[in-house]
Amino acid sequence: MILIEPAIEKKFGRAALKKRAIGNFLAQAMRTAELEGAVSVLLTGDEEIRRLNREFRQKDKATDVLSFPAAQVNGHGELAGDLAISVETAARQAEQRGHPLETELKVLLLHGVLHLAGWDHETDSGEMLQKEEALRVELGLDEGLILRAQSSERGAQVPTPRQRRALRLRSGQASDGAPGSVAVKKARRGKKR
Numbered sequence: 001m002i003l004i005e006p007a008i009e010k011k012f013g014r015a016a017l018k019k020r021a022i023g024n025f026l027a028q029a030m031r032t033a034e035l036e037g038a039v040s041v042l043l044t045g046d047e048e049i050r051r052l053n054r055e056f057r058q059k060d061k062a063t064d065v066l067s068f069p070a071a072q073v074n075g076h077g078e079l080a081g082d083l084a085i086s087v088e089t090a091a092r093q094a095e096q097r098g099h100p101l102e103t104e105l106k107v108l109l110l111h112g113v114l115h116l117a118g119w120d121h122e123t124d125s126g127e128m129l130q131k132e133e134a135l136r137v138e139l140g141l142d143e144g145l146i147l148r149a150q151s152s153e154r155g156a157q158v159p160t161p162r163q164r165r166a167l168r169l170r171s172g173q174a175s176d177g178a179p180g181s182v183a184v185k186k187a188r189r190g191k192k193r
Contacts, residue, residue, distance in 0.1 A: 037080030
């Protein structure tokens with residue numbers, strides 16, 4: 001179930017927060033991560049996610065995504081857990097990364113699903129990072145949340161997806177139909193002859 005707080009829906013609009021698309025990606029991420037059970041997603045704002053973060057993690061700050069795994073009885077359960085995502089934080093991060101809000105929501109959903117599946121990058125030795133990187137490629141995402149966070153903590157300048165595409169275009173590595181790509185350049189040369 002996808003629940004969007006009314007104030008957030010009003011602020012960002014239904015066009016930016018498509019429940020069906022979010023639900024479809026959530027289901028795809030759950031299958032890919034081999035997570036069974038139902039997942040509820042709350043799309044909220046910074047104020048509410050800060051309250052949740054303070055109450056459940058004793059961290060008095062807004063964050064992008066929180067995961068709340070459900071208690072399992074004998075290892076089985078119909079509910080996998082709940083996710084809370086701050087759309088306001090996601091929108092800022094999307095702008096910084098140069099991609100649409102929808103893409104950022106997918107990055108956060110995948111990260112949250114992995115936590116619900118039992119992965120924990122705060123206590124493991126890089127296993128969740130490896131899993132997230134493999135699944136983000138499989139799901140068609142340009143970047144994963146853990147690697148991005150680690151890079152920013154080290155002060156490294158990680159190119160945004162838009163910057164990476166521009167670098168590929170300049171070096172002639174692009175193979176899509178984007179202006180400046182090798183395919184387009186060859187097509188233009190062919191037309192001039």
